Amino acid sequence: MKKLPDAEALLPGLAAELGARVSPATAMIGLYTGGAWLAERLHALLGLKQPLGLMDIAFYRDDYAKEGLKHDPKRTRIPFEVEGRDLLLVDDVLYTGRTVRAAMNELFDYGRPRSIALVVLADRGGRQLPICAQHCGAQVEVPEGMRLRLKRAADGRLSLELERAA
Amino acid sequence: MQRNPQLNASGELQHLLSIEGLPREILLQILDTAESFAGVTEREVKKVPLLRGKSVFNLFFEASTRTRTTFEIAAKRLSADVINLNIAVSSQSKGESLLDTVANLSAMQADLFVVRHASSGAPYLIARHVKPHEHVINAGDGRHAHPTQGLLDLYTIRHYKQDFSRLTVAIVGDLLHSRVARSLIHGLTTLGVPEVRAIGPQTLLPAGVESLGVRVFHDMRSGLRDCDVVVMLRLQSERMNGALLPSAQEFFKHYGLTAEKLALARPDAIVMHPGPMNRGVEIDSSVADGPHSVILPQVTFGIAVRMAVMSIVAGN
Numbered sequence: 001m002k003k004l005p006d007a008e009a010l011l012p013g014l015a016a017e018l019g020a021r022v023s024p025a026t027a028m029i030g031l032y033t034g035g036a037w038l039a040e041r042l043h044a045l046l047g048l049k050q051p052l053g054l055m056d057i058a059f060y061r062d063d064y065a066k067e068g069l070k071h072d073p074k075r076t077r078i079p080f081e082v083e084g085r086d087l088l089l090v091d092d093v094l095y096t097g098r099t100v101r102a103a104m105n106e107l108f109d110y111g112r113p114r115s116i117a118l119v120v121l122a123d124r125g126g127r128q129l130p131i132c133a134q135h136c137g138a139q140v141e142v143p144e145g146m147r148l149r150l151k152r153a154a155d156g157r158l159s160l161e162l163e164r165a166a
Numbered sequence: 167m168q169r170n171p172q173l174n175a176s177g178e179l180q181h182l183l184s185i186e187g188l189p190r191e192i193l194l195q196i197l198d199t200a201e202s203f204a205g206v207t208e209r210e211v212k213k214v215p216l217l218r219g220k221s222v223f224n225l226f227f228e229a230s231t232r233t234r235t236t237f238e239i240a241a242k243r244l245s246a247d248v249i250n251l252n253i254a255v256s257s258q259s260k261g262e263s264l265l266d267t268v269a270n271l272s273a274m275q276a277d278l279f280v281v282r283h284a285s286s287g288a289p290y291l292i293a294r295h296v297k298p299h300e301h302v303i304n305a306g307d308g309r310h311a312h313p314t315q316g317l318l319d320l321y322t323i324r325h326y327k328q329d330f331s332r333l334t335v336a337i338v339g340d341l342l343h344s345r346v347a348r349s350l351i352h353g354l355t356t357l358g359v360p361e362v363r364a365i366g367p368q369t370l371l372p373a374g375v376e377s378l379g380v381r382v383f384h385d386m387r388s389g390l391r392d393c394d395v396v397v398m399l400r401l402q403s404e405r406m407n408g409a410l411l412p413s414a415q416e417f418f419k420h421y422g423l424t425a426e427k428l429a430l431a432r433p434d435a436i437v438m439h440p441g442p443m444n445r446g447v448e449i450d451s452s453v454a455d456g457p458h459s460v461i462l463p464q465v466t467f468g469i470a471v472r473m474a475v476m477s478i479v480a481g482n
Contacts, residue, residue: 056202058202059202059203059206059214059215059216059477060214060215064216064481065481067481068178068478068481068482069199069216069477069478069481071195072195072198073198073199073202074202075201075202075204075205076202076205076206077205105215106214109209109210109211109213109214110209110210110211111210
């Protein structure tokens with residue numbers, strides 16, 4: 001099996017790519033939990049003027065009927081006007097696309113953004129919905145039955161790890 | 167061992183019948199989830215799609231405005247369809263049994279029953295007979311329990327005081343007839359509040375209330391000393407005619423919350439009341455409308471708490 005990319009090493013390149021498209025009005029939203037960690041880092045690297053938004057899509061998931069409500073939904077906080085805004089939506093790993101679908105539905109309950117671009121650290125393929133990332137740190141192959149997750153160490157360092165899917 | 171009728175085989179909340187017997191983790195899960203829903207209720211679009219296509223039946227066998235309305239708002243903000251039934255003027259007055267009423271509503275494809283009933287235990291009876299995908303929430307049964315009110319009280323206390331582990335909470339007045347007081351006492355002790363006080367005349371405190379883990383005071387002034395939270399209860403005026411109390415004026419003199427008595431509590435104490443309140447009977451207007459009062463925020467928090475309860479039980 002190929003070695004997983006180093007999350008820290010991917011950050012500068014991803015930030016440089018985003019730097020070319022942001023304006024002072026651009027705002028960023030990170031999806032809990034991994035996407036929020038990544039967004040905090042990118043937000044600082046880009047020096048964005050708008051405060052960072054954080055979103056938990058628990059109330060918009062499409063598997064509620066099957067799985068119920070997850071145990072510790074975080075409070076979504078979007079500290080800027082969404083209406084008419086160019087948004088960067090940040091998640092750690094892009095897989096089926098269902099999380100991004102839910103996030104876009106939630107976002108539109110805050111207003112009508114001018115544009116949304118999807119930023120992910122890793123794309124593992126396996127899409128079940130017509131969604132793609134505009135900015136992606138790395139393509140990663142994940143063996144069947146495994147899950148790719150972003151971890152954050154006590155010192156704040158980010159790393160990609162594989163674990164058995166529940 | 168008999169299984170807790172509120173929990174499913176995996177220990178998840180399937181019905182909410184009483185705070186009594188619920189583990190700390192489930193109480194915290196409800197409060198944390200409510201905190202996230204509070205964010206939703208501050209938005210322009212105060213609605214999430216969780217319960218789209220589900221039918222919530224508000225079965226109120228006893229009158230209520232605030233509780234029924236907040237359940238209705240909560241269900242609508244979860245995108246459920248809400249049907250309000252005022253049973254007092256409906257089939258039951260024509261002789262239909264409680265379980266027949268529920269069976270008929272179940273045949274109309276109900277998903278959630280919100281039940282208020284004058285008889286203690288009625289929601290338990292319904293919960294025992296509903297289908298596996300149907301859920302029951304107790305909105306007040308007799309003198310027994312009013313768990314969502316207790317939960318919104320806990321939410322309010324945590325909102326203003328953060329940490330339960332160093333609080334002194336006083337519950338004042340007619341505890342005897344209060345289902346709110348019972349639910350709240352169970353919740354406070356489960357969440358680790360070190361001192362819960364019951365303040366009231368002997369005739370209005372339930373026998374053996376100490377066994378619930380509370381300290382009893384008959385003198386309000388000594389009971390209020392250094393309290394962080396003061397919960398006033400409604401004096402049920404329908405009890406005034408019996409032998410329990412001389413008069414409303416007399417009650418106010420001894421157990422009514424005035425600014426002067428409140429000054430004995432901590433300077434940052436909060437004053438709560440489940441409503442409806444009787445000004446000049448259990449609480450003075452200057453306190454009810456004063457800077458320590460969080461009585462109206464309680465109502466707002468109640469919506470988020472009921473959203474949390476409905477979405478947790480309906481998902482399990």
